[in-house]
């Protein structure tokens with residue numbers, strides 16, 4: 150438990166001192182519990198101001214209070230143990246813009262429309278002139294894991310209103326100035342796994358951190374490295390305890406964290422930069438902040454991660470993937486041949502992959518006529534895509550397809566998304582220069598928020614799935630606009646003086662003062678398209694790829710089924726990217742593409758495959774090129790993935806038992822499912838001259854139990870060991886060869 154100073158600096162407010170609050174809270178608790186037990190519906194209305202409310206689930210409780218002019222978080226607790234004490238009112242926007250004039254807002258608590266219950270709370274504040282209604286909401290959708298928070302601002306007037314940026318959350322926790330704290334944040338894998346992907350750094354007095362996430366992160370448009378929109382702060386030393394926040398949104402997001410005089414402050418929400426941010430709310434329409442989640446933790450990164458990963462699976466993911474025992478599918482992908490893929494080779498790959506036990510053939514870029522013209526290139530696929538999909542289906546495999554369906558090109562063909570089409574021209578984020586030509590994969594992103602563009606994309610994605618008999622649709626390119634210089638789209642017009650236009654070969658984009666508003670609308674439209682596609686095709690899988698792993702976030706986790714997490718495919722890049730993203734996202738969703746690397750020995754071949762088998766396994770290799778020995782080894786590894794690894798990837802707890810892989814020395818990951826008493830250690834030995842054996846200290850076992858260890862490749866004799874030994878002395882693996890691996894199954898002895 151954290152120690153907190155009772156003397157935090159407070160914002161001016163109207164609250165009583167802590168002792169009085171505690172007394173009020175206790176009194177209100179009793180009243181509310183009684184009401185809740187008797188109430189036939191879970192929600193009750195607020196009777197008076199200054200009521201203190203506790204909502205949450207078995208893991209996390211939030212204590213909130215409705216002040217006269219603003220709500221506040223009093224406390225975040227984990228099972229009544231880890232305590233974070235709030236020190237200020239929530240900052241609600243204090244101005245709006247009506248008819249070009251700035252108007253001050255004076256919020257008043259509206260008890261009659263406020264509702265609260267055990268699992269949710271909605272505190273309502275209203276302003277007059279202009280007529281706005283703000284709902285400050287919290288809810289727990291699961292008995293375990295974090296609680297979610299959204300602020301809704303409804304325009305109750307009959308005219309359009311513009312508002313400035315409303316943060317999803319601003320926090321101000323009191324902490325003991327002597328308490329040592331650390332922050333964890335994770336970088337996206339993006340094009341190449343970053344040198345440091347998992348950041349765990351001290352938070353001393355004077356600390357000032359800012360993280361950004363968007364769908365873009367182009368090196369020329371800002372910092373090339375973005376975060377998975379999440380961070381955790383935890384105490385170190387004798388004390389433990391921490392808390393975390395994440396954002397369920399793919400558009401432009403910023404998170405900040407500062408520490409000053411013991412106070413831990415910051416914001417979570419839409420990115421105010423570039424700014425100034427404004428967005429419009431039509432009459433009777435509602436603006437919603439990106440939903441965030443928060444939770445308290447006991448400070449252990451994997452214990453916190455296991456709760457969060459399970460929550461993402463059960464609350465954010467499509468429940469169909471939870472029910473399907475084949476998820477994540479063993480996938481064979483054509484990108485190893487890049488755009489040279491054709492029908493003949495694809496059919497050969499399907500034949501070979503089906504015999505090896507692959508469950509899906511995924512046709513990557515290279516099948517279509519041109520950017521924007523998402524129909525089969527007749528020279529390469531003379532029988533069309535549906536015939537190829539049917540071929541896969543006949544061999545018992547599913548069929549996946551790549552498309553960058555939001556990119557417009559320059560094709561003159563009928564039906565193509567082309568800049569030459571006057572209708573499409575209105576959807577573009579910027580005008581193409583004279584004689585512009587699209588490149589091989591990217592053109593100009595259309596703004597999906599333009600209603601006609603959104604309708605086109607909904608029809609086009611439906612056509613791709615239906616006409617081509619697709620079981621999995623992958624999107625790539627930059628699906629959500631970065632900025633937009635149109636003034637007739639739902640976002641506000643840009644400021645021409647601040648507009649910057651970029652060109653990378655033939656890929657064009659815009660950055661401007663309105664970029665966050667553009668991404669807000671485009672992201673919502675993208676989510677609607679993805680949801681509609683799933684509604685029409687319930688069994689469909691949707692792979693989230695956005696110029697590689699640039700869209701790995703909790704919003705796309707709720708609108709897609711798995712992620713491409715990194716756009717480099719060698720064994721070390723795959724393990725690095727998995728190590729990072731798996732701190733906060735479910736392993737089953739984390740896809741790594743396995744490319745062919747030199748494998749002079751079968752041990753090197755297994756190392757290559759297993760480096761991509763920590764989560765969703767996709768081999769981008771024409772397996773017909775493999776030797777007979779490699780075929781036999783691959784068939785055996787795939788069968789083991791399905792029988793043993795996949796159930797653990799789906800269900801077990803994950804433990805980062807060693808340092809981040811760097812390709813030198815040793816690294817390893819452990820899964821263990823305590824309910825089944827089964828787990829596995831993935832052990833990797835890199836390419837340097839480190840000793841040929843290494844002891845991995847396991848986690849998540851029971852000290853007094855005994856465990857049977859089976860070394861799958863026979864690198865050591867099978868044996869049994871106590872939980873104490875495995876967790877303290879470690880499980881020793883011997884691998885004298887460079888670039889080799891071992892899988893050790895761990896089974897509790899009954």
Ligand SMILES: [Zn+2]
Pocket residue numbers: 578596633634635638639640667
């Ligand atoms: Zn636009």
